[in-house]
Amino acid sequence: MTLRGRLTSAFLVVVLGPVLLGSIFVAVTVGAVNRERTTERLDHAATTVSVAVGAICRQLQASADAVAVVPAESRRAVADQLVARGLATEILVTDPEQPNLGRSATTGDPGGAGRDCADPGAGEPSRVSASAYAQDVTVIAAQRIDAALLDRLGEAAGVAVTLGADVPGAAGTARRDLRAEPGRPVPLTLTVPTGEPTFRYLALLLIVLVTAAVAVLAARWLARSTTRPLGDLAWAADRVANGDLDTRVPIPRPDELGRLAGTFNRMTRELQSYVQALTASRDQLRRHLAILGDTLSSTHDLDRILPVILRTAMTATSARAGLILLTDPADGRLAARCGFGLAGDWDMPGAELPHRAVLGTVAATGSPLRGNTGQPACESYLAVPICAPPDEEAGPEEGTLGVLALFDRLGGASFEDTDLRTLRTFAGQAGVAVHNVRVHEEAQRLSLTDPLTGLWNYRYLREVLRREVERASRFGRMLTVLVLDLDHFKEVNDTYGHTAGDQVLGEFARRIRIGLREVDVAFRQGGEEFVVLLPETDAYGGVIVAERLGAAVRDRPVLVEPRRPGLPDRIPISVSIGIAVFPEHGATAQEVLDAADEALYAAKNAGRDTYRLAVRVSRGGTEGHLDPATAVTGGPQPPRHGRGR
Structure with a gap:
């Protein structure tokens, strides 16, 4: 629902709610009053009819008494006179001495005694009667209950009177049943129209409808006058969001909406000036970032990446000088890697770095620092840490990788908050670059390293062997290759189990590394087979290394933990070695490796725990024993043949 619809609904609820509630209250009140008036009319009519019937009964009783007390010869005349005067419709006199009075003195045909006013239990309900007694004479005065009498009672009471009880009434009427009782011997039904105020209800409904129509029109006008300025403001905001900063909002009235429109226009003007300034800075920064992006995507060389990052940061912050220091992964010490604008050579010892204590604090705490030194050579500085990018899968961060520092802001006394945010951005780029380079180097190392022994793997063996053969060929040097199994x-x-086998392989690799020179390279070719490259070493030197490695393996059994029950915790091992020399035993890397491998098989066939030196012509090998007592002492001559293991 729109704002205009919500305002209209709210206004209608506020206005029409009380009107509707009042109308309902009036309708309910009118109905209740009408019912109370009807009840009051019936109560009044019941009282009136009861009094009138009681008066008739008293009148009949008086007539019966009057006839009973007169002499016998005058009773007929009195009775006729009373009937003529309308005090009774008939009078019945019973006298044993005057049988001619045995029927009655009446103006009409007798219809029975009717119901006695004093005891209405039996008798014709269409007549009421009263009795009087004098000696043996009984006088009954009766009054017929006809339509004329009922009409007179209804006129007196203001209701319709019907003879009998439980007479159903017509629709739209209310009735009251009067049961027969002493003094009112006949049952009567009183009926009165309810008089529903239909006209009042129609008038009330018309008033509600007119009020609702007026409220709807007023609500629409109020909502329109309120939301139209807001609609103009929303339209202008949408235009500004689409880039049209020249849009202005008209100010219709000096009220709250007018002040809001004026504030919006002032904000738009200031935003337009800011955008113009930012556009100029963005164009300049875009050029530098393009250079930075090309550098980051084209190389993993920090010596090319870091200068571009530093120059871009200096340009973006108008700094006179800058410096990037990186921590050494080995010992964690800071070392300068790149600098511009510093006096003299930037590649200086750590003790001569400008504000060395500040840079060390930034690297140690990981928090940026800025300030003024008051020295002419360097008045202000700004330093931020270079951190590795967060990686949830890689676990905790590596910590601070280095520090990016800028000195002396041109055109200002000190660096500002915007410069700090900008330098954080470039420090983040530097952190990504350093982290990527180290990850690349680690991934390359892992791809070329055997995870069990820590030695180089077969893939790196082929590359290094090819490179060493080319170098030996170029400089006329010799290269000895040992294949160990x-x-x-x-x-x-x-x-002992594969776990013990892995421990044996790891210990064997460790002893190989201990027995080699720094320039020698060891590889795990696969399984229990290893390769050692001995640059600038002839066959005699290869034999010496083979003897030394064999003794190192044989003399000290490998300790395994945990050991299996019933088995010793130390495993004696031995090694067989094949030796080949470039270019004596092969002109290419593969030929030399194949020759050493064939020499290894010769050592295996000779009984193991020995070595063999490949020959140039024959496919056999020169025998040797890895016993220090039989070590070669004078050139690459074959040793004595001993017992192999």
């Missing part, structure tokens, strides 16, 4: 490793897995 643990003896009876399947039996270790079958006897």
Whole structure:
């Protein structure tokens, strides 16, 4: 529902609600008053009719008494006189001495005694009578209850009187039943029209309808006059939202809506000036961000990314100088990686960095700092931490990766809040770049590393072997390749379990790393087979390394935990080694590796726990034993053949 509809509905509820409630109250009140008046009329009519019937009974009793007390010879004349005067419709006299009076003295035919006023229990309900007694004479005075009498009673009471009780009334009438009782011997039914105030109800309905029509018109006018300025304001706001900042709202009246329209126009003018200023800054920043985006998407080289980030941040904040420092993942120390505008060489020791304490505090707390130093060389500074982007799947953040610092804002005494927000943005870009580079390096390392032993894997072996063969060929150097294989490793897995087998492989790799030089490289080729590259080493040096590795493996059994019940906790192991030298045993990397592999099979066939040196012509190998007592002492000559394991 629109605002105009809501205002109209609210006004109608406020106006028509009381009107409707009042109309209902009036209608209910009129009906109640009408029912009370009807009840009062029936009560009055019942009293009137009861009094009139009682008067008739008293009149009949007086007539009967008058006839009873006169002499016998005068009774007929008195009775006729009383009937003639209308005091009774008939008088019945019974006298044993005057049988001619045995019927009655009446103006009409006798119809029976009727109902006695004193005892209305029996008798004709269309007559009422009263009795008098004098010695043996009984006088009964009766009055016929005819339509004329009922009409007279109705006129006197103002109601319609009907003989008998429980007589159903017509529609739109109210009735009252009068039961027979002493003094009122006949049952009567009083009927009165209810007199529903139909005209009043119609008038009341007409008033409500007229009031409702007037209220609807007033509500529409009020809602229109209230919502029209708001509609103009909404239209102008929509135009401003679509980019038309020249839109203005007319001010119809100096009321609250007029003040709102004036405030909107003033806000639009200020917004237009801000947008113009922001558009100029946006165009400049867009150019720098385009350069930054191209750099971030094209390389993982921090030496190219960080200078672009720093120059863009300096341009956006009008800083004279800037510096980026990164923490060393190994020891956590800050090291300068990029700087511009600093006096002298920016690649300086940490003790000579400007505001070293400030930068260290930012890196330690992870909170930005800014201020003025009061020194001519560097009046103001602004430093923010470079943090890794949050990653819910990766777990806790890495912490602070470094610090981005700017010095001396051109055109201002110090850096402002807007500069802090801008520098946070660029620090976030730097954090993403550093994090991505480190993630890329870690992913590359994991893709080339065996997770069980920590040695390089077979994929990296092929790359390094090819590179080392090319380097040895280019500089005329020698390269020795050792292929090592643990003896009876399947039996270790079958006897001690694969967990113990993994511990043996890890310990074997550790002993290989200990027995090599820093320039030597070890690889896990797969399973229990390993490869060692010895740059600038001839066959004699390869034999020495093979003897040393074999002794290191043989002399110290591997401790496994937990051990299986009934088995020792130390596993004796031995290794067989094949040796090949580039270019003596192969002209390519694959040929040298194949030659070393064939030499390994020769060592295996010779009884294990020994080594073999590949030969240039024959497919056999030079025998050797990994016993220190039989170590080669004079060049790459084959050692004595010993007992293999």
